[in-house]
Every structure is written in C-alpha cells, then in structure tokens.
Amino acid sequence: MEGIAQAQPNIALVKYWGKQRGGNNVPSTPSLSITLDALWTRTRVEFSGAHARDLVVINDKSDEAQRQRVARCLDNIRQSTGRDLYAMVESKNNFPTGAGLASSASGFSALVTAACAALDADLDRDQRSRLARMSSASAARSMLGGFVALDVTETDPAARALLDQRDWPLEVLVAVTSTNAKSVGSTQGMLQSAATSAFYAAWTDSAGDDFTAARRAVLRRDFQSLADVSEASCLKMHGVMLTTKPALVYWNGATVEIIHRVRALRSQGTPAFFTIDAGPQVKVVTEAAFVDNVRQAIEDIPGVVDIVPSALGAGARVVDEF
Numbered sequence: 533m534e535g536i537a538q539a540q541p542n543i544a545l546v547k548y549w550g551k552q553r554g555g556n557n558v559p560s561t562p563s564l565s566i567t568l569d570a571l572w573t574r575t576r577v578e579f580s581g582a583h584a585r586d587l588v589v590i591n592d593k594s595d596e597a598q599r600q601r602v603a604r605c606l607d608n609i610r611q612s613t614g615r616d617l618y619a620m621v622e623s624k625n626n627f628p629t630g631a632g633l634a635s636s637a638s639g640f641s642a643l644v645t646a647a648c649a650a651l652d653a654d655l656d657r658d659q660r661s662r663l664a665r666m667s668s669a670s671a672a673r674s675m676l677g678g679f680v681a682l683d684v685t686e687t688d689p690a691a692r693a694l695l696d697q698r699d700w701p702l703e704v705l706v707a708v709t710s711t712n713a714k715s716v717g718s719t720q721g722m723l724q725s726a727a728t729s730a731f732y733a734a735w736t737d738s739a740g741d742d743f744t745a746a747r748r749a750v751l752r753r754d755f756q757s758l759a760d761v762s763e764a765s766c767l768k769m770h771g772v773m774l775t776t777k778p779a780l781v782y783w784n785g786a787t788v789e790i791i792h793r794v795r796a797l798r799s800q801g802t803p804a805f806f807t808i809d810a811g812p813q814v815k816v817v818t819e820a821a822f823v824d825n826v827r828q829a830i831e832d833i834p835g836v837v838d839i840v841p842s843a844l845g846a847g848a849r850v851v852d853e854f
C-alpha cells in the first residue's frame with residue numbers, strides 16, 4: 533500500500549491572508565495562483581498495519597510539530613476513505629523549507645496525492661483539493677497546473693483550473709534572498725493580522741475586485757493588467773502584515789531593492805512584475821524572451837543568494853520514483 537507523488541509550489545498573484553471563522557481552513561478571500569515547474573516536493577506514503585502511529589521524515593529529519601500536522605492531514609484522509617491504518621511518510625524538497633517558497637502548498641498536495649494513491653482511494657480531484665486545503669489552504673491550488681483559482685463562495689471550496697500553462701507560458705525567476713526559515717509562519721501570522729491590523733477589513737473588502745480583475749487578465753492573457761493587479765495585491769497584503777501587532781516584516785534589504793529594479797524595468801518596457809509571500813524571497817514573473825534581461829537586472833543586488841528560473845508547471849500527480 534504505497535503511493536509516490538510529486539507536486540510543485542504555487543505562487544499566488546492575488547493573495548489570500550486570513551481565514552474564515554468556523555474552522556475548515558477556508559480563506560477569507562479568493563486567490564489566484566500560478567503553479568511552478570522547477571521546484572518540487574516528492575512524497576512517499578506507505579500504509580501498514582505494522583505502524584503504531586504515523587511516522588514522518590521530511591528532508592531526512594523528524595520533527596514532532598511537522599509530524600503532528602502531517603498526521604492531522606492523514607486523519608482527514610482516513611476519515612474520507614474509512615481506512616484506519618497508520619503510515620510511514622517520507623518527503624523531500626529540492627528547495628528550502630519554510631522560507632516563503634510555498635513548501636506547505638507543494639508538501640500537502642503531494643501528501644494527499646500519494647496517500648490517496650496508496651489507499652487506491654476513490655476521491656476525485658476536487659475532493660483531493662479540498663483535503664489539501666484543510667491542511668494548508670494554498671495547497672488546494674497546487675493540485676492543478678498553470679493558472680489556478682481558489683474562490684471562496686462555496687462553503688467547502690476546491691481549487692479550479694483557469695488556464696493551462698501551455699496556453700500562456702510565462703516564466704518566473706525566484707530570487708532567493710535568505711534560506712532561513714521565517715520567524716512567524718503563515719498560519720500564525722494571518723491569525724495575528726485578522727485580530728490586530730487596522731487594514732484587515734479593507735483587505736478582505738477589496739480582495740474580490742482584485743480576484744475578478746486578475747481572472748479577466750489571465751483569460752485575456754493581458755500581461756500589463758495582470759502585473760498591475762498582482763503587485764497591488766502583494767503590496768496590500770504586506771500592508772496588512774506591516775500593520776499587524778507585533779509587525780510582520782518579512783522583507784530584507786534585497787527584497788526592497790528587487791522591487792525597485794523590477795518597477796524600473798517595467799517602466800522601460802520590459803514585461804516583468806514582482807510578487808512576495810510570507811518571506812523575503814521575490815518572485816519575478818516575465819515572458820520567456822525577457823528572462824535574461826530580468827536576471828541581469830537583479831543578480832548583482834547584494835543579498836541575492838540565488839536566482840532559480842522556472843516555467844509554469846503541472847498539478848500534483850503520481851510518479852514512479854521517489
């Protein structure tokens with residue numbers, strides 16, 4: 533009873549930050565993302581009557597907090613499938629974990645996909661996306677490739693495909709400015725923002741308009757409109773983070789300098805825009821013909837430790853090899 537799966541992180545262009553009350557891990561705002569190709573998580577799950585509890589090894593290490601979060605995800609799968617076996621879970625990332633590179637998104641979508649394969653579970657993609665969402669809301673989106681929407685009009689939402697990556701093959705440069713794990717994780721940070729930021733209500737009130745504008749831009753493949761709404765959504769989310777008490781300042785000096793360089797590039801006619809999540813890394817979205825141009829503009833910035841180029845990629849899937 534073994535399943536192996538691969539999933540890639542996704543980067544939200546219209547962000548979510550904050551959950552609805554009432555549990556179930558439903559975001560308070562709709563979000564729209566692109567799934568990456570070059571970064572990945574691979575996860576092997578083996579259910580067996582021999583295990584007395586779930587065992588979890590991530591990047592060759594065992595951590596009790598991570599084990600419990602994985603076990604809660606497996607509990608949801610056990611409940612949905614009526615199976616009650618414990619599992620051995622092994623997972624690895626080809627990028628830093630917990631540093632604002634969406635490792636929980638690829639991690640939980642790979643976990644759900646591998647566990648469902650191991651159990652030969654009769655759950656369709658929507659059901660698997662919901663199960664991933666229960667563990668990490670952004671993970672719902674990594675179930676799908678290309679451009680993906682997670683609307684929140686339903687009570688138990690699943691992510692939906694908007695546009696295939698082959699229909700608008702944008703490129704992303706992930707500028708890594710620190711490989712340290714973040715000091716305040718997303719789950720905790722957004723709870724603090726909802727409770728303490730004076731901007732939080734304005735954030736939730738305006739997110740629907742951003743989502744609609746981004747959706748339209750994607751369906752029309754309108755780069756300039758997508759750039760405008762994506763940067764606005766990102767900066768608004770960081771406005772909420774900065775006005776949280778205590779303040780969530782995820783940026784470092786290199787983060788800010790990349791913002792300036794990308795804005796300068798765009799004002800000179802290069803199609804490029806930035807987006808930043810709960811960490812100091814900057815993802816720059818551009819078109820294939822401008823990748824070298826963008827790289828040259830940011831690679832000499834002090835503090836940029838790596839630039840990882842990535843095309844847009846596919847959703848979570850079963851694979852043969854770990």
Ligand code: DP6
Pocket residue numbers: 543544546547548549557563636637667668669670671718719720809810
């Ligand atoms: C800033 O999905 O990681 O990346 O559901 O608590 O695991 P949990 O949060 P998570 O939050 C992602 C927040 C974000 C924006 C986004 O991806 O929309």
